[in-house]
Amino acid sequence: MAQSLKIVIVGCGGISNLWFKAVEDAAEVSVVGVVDLFEEAAAKKKDEYQLGSALVGTDVAKMLHDAQPDIVFDCTVPEARESVVLAALRHGCHVLSEKPMAASMEQAARLIEAAAQTKRIFAVMQNRRYDHRIRGLRAFLDSGAVGEVTTVNSDFYLGAHFGGFRDKMKHVLLLDMAIHTFDQARLISGADPVAVYCHEWNPRGSWYDHDASAVAIFEMTNGLVYTYRGSWCAEGRNTTWECDWRVAGSRGAVTWDGGDAFRAEVVAKDEGFIRPMSTPVVPVPEKPELSLHPACIHNFLDCVRTGRVPETVCTENVKSLAMVFGAIASAESGRRVVVG
Numbered sequence: 001m002a003q004s005l006k007i008v009i010v011g012c013g014g015i016s017n018l019w020f021k022a023v024e025d026a027a028e029v030s031v032v033g034v035v036d037l038f039e040e041a042a043a044k045k046k047d048e049y050q051l052g053s054a055l056v057g058t059d060v061a062k063m064l065h066d067a068q069p070d071i072v073f074d075c076t077v078p079e080a081r082e083s084v085v086l087a088a089l090r091h092g093c094h095v096l097s098e099k100p101m102a103a104s105m106e107q108a109a110r111l112i113e114a115a116a117q118t119k120r121i122f123a124v125m126q127n128r129r130y131d132h133r134i135r136g137l138r139a140f141l142d143s144g145a146v147g148e149v150t151t152v153n154s155d156f157y158l159g160a161h162f163g164g165f166r167d168k169m170k171h172v173l174l175l176d177m178a179i180h181t182f183d184q185a186r187l188i189s190g191a192d193p194v195a196v197y198c199h200e201w202n203p204r205g206s207w208y209d210h211d212a213s214a215v216a217i218f219e220m221t222n223g224l225v226y227t228y229r230g231s232w233c234a235e236g237r238n239t240t241w242e243c244d245w246r247v248a249g250s251r252g253a254v255t256w257d258g259g260d261a262f263r264a265e266v267v268a269k270d271e272g273f274i275r276p277m278s279t280p281v282v283p284v285p286e287k288p289e290l291s292l293h294p295a296c297i298h299n300f301l302d303c304v305r306t307g308r309v310p311e312t313v314c315t316e317n318v319k320s321l322a323m324v325f326g327a328i329a330s331a332e333s334g335r336r337v338v339v340g
Contacts, residue, residue, distance in 0.1 A: 005301060008033035008067055008093075010060055010084050011075035012041040015098060019073050020049045022294040026301060033067035035060055060084055064091040071096070071304060073297075078103040082111060085122060089114045094121040096300045096310075100179050101317050105325050112314050123300055123310040124317040126183045128242060130295035136284035137245075137256055138188060145280055146266055147251030149224060152189045154181055155244040156230035157237065161207065170210045171200065171328050173232050178214070178327065181228060181243055183320035188247060191220035192319050193339040198327040206233040216327045218339070228327075254282060 007029055009019060023031055033055040036042040042056040057063050064072075064087060072088035074081065074097035081102055088095045089111075101124040102108035115122040128134060141149055156177070166172050186192060196218045200211035213231035220226050230243075242258030252266030262282035267275045290298055296312065303310045319340075326339035 004028045004030070005071055005304065006030055006032045006067065006069045007071045007073060008035065008063055008069040008088075009045075009073045009075060010035040010063075011077075011080075011098075012036040012038075012045045013075065013077075016045065016075040018293040019075055019297065020045060022297040023073075024049065025290075025294065026298060029301065030054075032069055033057070033063045035063050060087050064088065064093070069093055071301075074098060082107045085111050086114055089118045089120050089122060092118065092120065094300075094304050096123050096125060096297065098125050099183075100124070100175075100321050100324065101314055102321065105318075105322060108314070108318050108321055112318060115314055121300070121304060121310065122314040123303075124312045124314065125293065125296055126180070126312045126317065126320070127292040127296050128180055128184055129187055129311060130291050130293075130299070131242070132285050132287050132291060133256070133260065133262075134184060134187060134242070136282060137247075137254070137262070138190075140254065140262075140264070140282045141188070141190075141247060141249070145252065145264065146247065146249030146254055149189060149191075149247060149249045151246075151248040152185055152224065152226045153246045153248075154185060154226075154228055154230075155239055156181055156228070157234035157239050158232055158241070159235040159238060160232045167207060168209045171331070172208055172210060173212050173214055173230055174198075174200070174324055174327050174331070177232065178228065178230065179320060179324050180241075181230070182323040183317070184243070185218075185226050185228070186320055186323075188245065189220060189224055189226060191222055191224045191226070193218050193220055193323045193326065195219040195336055195338045196323065196326045196330050197336045198330040199334075200331040203231070203233060205235075208233055211331070214327065214331065216330070218323065252277070256282075260284075 034042040072093045072095045074084045198216035200214045202211045212233045216228040218226040240258030245256040254264040265277040268278040269276050322339050330337040
């Protein structure tokens with residue numbers, strides 16, 4: 001029988017619904033506490049998800065004392081991340097948080113240190129890693145079908161009319177969205193960031209107060225280059241939320257539209273000015289029962305029980321976070337920035 005685990009969920013905004021629903025389907029777990037700045041919001045989630053005797057409150061420290069959880073799910077805004085995660089780790093809880101893992105690299109370093117000192121798992125929700133299609137792409141690249149991967153390109157273009165705080169946010173695209181794409185790039189390429197040059201701007205006609213478009217060139221390990229082009233004020237011909245991708249290797253290339261469309265071409269014969277190509281199929285596994293948020297959450301629960309290390313553990317995910325803050329530092333300075 002699986003070890004029974006007690007969970008406190010902190011933060012009851014819209015994203016928390018994905019977490020509450022995932023826990024509903026998990027075996028041998030119970031939500032013993034719900035915390036939000038507004039107690040009525042916590043109480044509403046308790047009622048909505050029929051959490052029985054779960055406690056509700058506004059104070060994280062008091063909830064940890066009263067509920068004695070094994071795990072904290074942190075669904076708060078980035079500005080609250082450090083205080084919530086530190087409190088949970090120091091209380092002896094394992095923590096899975098929403099992205100990003102911290103509001104600065106300095107905060108990230110403190111959280112990593114705290115996880116090491118307390119010998120608890122601190123991992124981050126990077127739901128796109130748990131999409132069967134990106135896993136299929138990674139497996140195709142690992143097979144060597146296109147040779148050694150040398151270049152990865154991604155395009156992200158959406159006309160996103162959020163309204164509210166994002167319209168007034170500085171670095172809105174890089175801070176609020178690019179963490180997903182940069183983490184995808186690390187998964188697809190198998191490489192980590194070394195340095196970056198980034199340019200941000202706000203196009204004419206933008207409904208954002210600050211820069212909502214960016215282009216970045218990342219130097220990665222193994223000599224690989226990753227390029228990012230993105231905009232949140234792009235009307236027409238929008239990409240998926242998962243981006244359009246092109247991966248170039250020494251023997252061919254593969255494209256992915258972020259949905260179900262893959263196309264690969266690899267060198268068939270070493271002759272001719274333009275080499276003749278073959279078109280292998282990119283095998284994509286069937287969509288599993290669990291993907292995205294639920295898959296990441298269930299994997300985390302399994303790691304807590306078994307002692308395994310989650311793929312998105314803080315010591316790994318900080319490399320994706322470093323890409324975000326490296327790109328912002330480059331955009332602000334107009335210079336190439338070493339990442340890390």
